[in-house]
């Protein structure tokens with residue numbers, strides 16, 4: 139059995155917090171713009187600047203950790219809550235491309251659809267994204283954290299790029315997020331199986 143909630147009910151639910159209630163972050167939800175791999179706004183008219191309260195609290199721990207160590211840096215949220223219907227559109231957009239490995243199958247559900255995953259990077263003091271070696275949603279092996287040591291040795295990623303990724307991971311993991319092997323920008327809040335079992339999926 140899976141528990142669900144409609145996107146339209148989010149704003150009135152105490153389970154979720156709006157991203158603008160989190161101090162010290164910047165927000166650029168790429169799927170709410172045409173600056174994404176599908177090339178169009180997938181979120182309008184829904185406001186997807188939401189996280190589950192647990193993920194929102196964890197993101198506040200990221201902000202605090204960075205403020206104490208690297209006050210020159212600011213987290214930039216690239217994606218947060220992604221309703222099931224949008225996950226389905228992304229999945230369909232990648233059908234036949236060989237790139238569906240970069241998405242959770244909508245049948246099983248993305249952790250984003252529970253408001254418990256974040257796509258995130260870091261901005262420097264002048265508001266520029268740190269160089270992570272690839273951009274957000276660059277669906278190539280170069281984006282895979284699991285392979286970055288090899289790319290460093292081969293000279294396809296440099297020390298600074300890998301150091302920037304490690305810093306992002308350190309900031310996220312100490313707050314309770316868990317990274318994945320294929321995308322440097324994606325983090326789940328806690329155990330993904332637990333999330334699928336006990337949190338409500340946003341449709």
Ligand SMILES: [Zn+2]
Pocket residue numbers: 217250255256257323324325
């Ligand atoms: Zn993600």
